Amino acid sequence: MPPIMTVGRRKTAVARVKLTDGSGKVTINKKELEIYFPIAVLREEVLKPFEATATQGRYDVKVRVEGGGQTGQAGAIKLGIARSLVSIDEDHRQNLRNAGLLTRDPRMVERKKYGQKKARKRFQFSKR
Secondary structure (H helix, E strand, C coil): CCCEEEEEEECCEEEEEEEEECCCCEEECCEEHHHHCCCHHHHHHHHHHHHHHCCCCCEEEEEEEECCCHHHHHHHHHHHHHHHHHHHCCCHHHHHHHCCCCCCCCCCCCCCCCCCCCCCCCCCCCCC
């Protein structure tokens, strides 16, 4: 099988995912999954597409991810892996769709407005 290349995005993070036949090894920015994501919840998030399709340990994943923070990067990688699995086998689409793994999360940080402290927080109001 030739390597499958896909892109996943979440918040401001962009992940380029390369899926090949292998033993289930996940490499992110040339680091092991356990080293790149020391938090267990984020590791589980990244591996969710494999659990939804029952393909754990069948593919090697190489990822280049940039931008955003840890949560955004984990979400971007998850979407990239899910899209790769669909391009390998169209039968996976329904399982991934039911698990909500093929939907691009559109939520972004709201911009700060002038005359305010943050996006919605205002400066303290003084009547006199």
